[in-house]
Amino acid sequence: MATVGEDAKKIMLRSCDAKEFEVDEAVAKQLEMFAKMIKDGCPEGGIPLLNITNKALDVVLEYCKKHTDFATTEEEIAAWDADYINVGQDILYDVIMVT
Template sequence: MSSSSKFLALQTCDGKEFVLDEVIAVRSQTIKNMVEDDCVSNVIPLPNVDSKTMTKVLEYWKKHSEEGVSKDMLIYFDKAFVNVHHSILYDFILAANFLNDKEILDIICQEVANRIKGKTPEEIRMNLISRMILLQRKKRRFVKRMLGLLNDFITLELFLIFCSFYFYFRIRTG
């Protein structure tokens, strides 16, 4: 990396900060738009991405940004990247969608398609139900985390209304 490289700090929903070269960070269309629109201050918040998921996304970005890596090595890396439990794969989908990284989203969606190929509708339905249960658990953890941040000026009722709207629009838009 050159000495003129610009570094960006990303902060995940669980508070962990990642500092990385802007050249790597702009693989995310979301971050790229923020940089181009000059919306970047000290730290870019990533409210929909946790640190475990972001660590893996950064591994992916760095590997795919390296020079001299053969196409076969990248294919092998991609297969290992998506060879995870379906709940982690679901976190990758949410992160890739939020970060607007089409490349990651494409390989993950292909993996999901490969996993449901040959399954009965009932098997697929049960898999989706278990994912919905995981999403509800994440929603509850989010609400508990936000309740810890409430101050005297916000009532619980207003906060719960906000959460309802937030999750409603989040599900409707993506």
């Protein structure tokens, strides 16, 4: 089982507007795009995301963290997911582009 928390391996993601996000590897691997990059070996300074803004990346990582939380029930996830998509259209478009 993947480790999440203080002892977990960390991955650095860098948005196109230069904001850095240090996340647990298990969280980043929730998205296939990041999982492939991690499998191929992350660049020394982290993964640069040239077309992803920090606002979109923040929203996507929130989703990934929630879906990595082993204490959350399926019902809680379903309810959370329903609320999750209620963001502005501009952010929702960016999120779709990330995934």
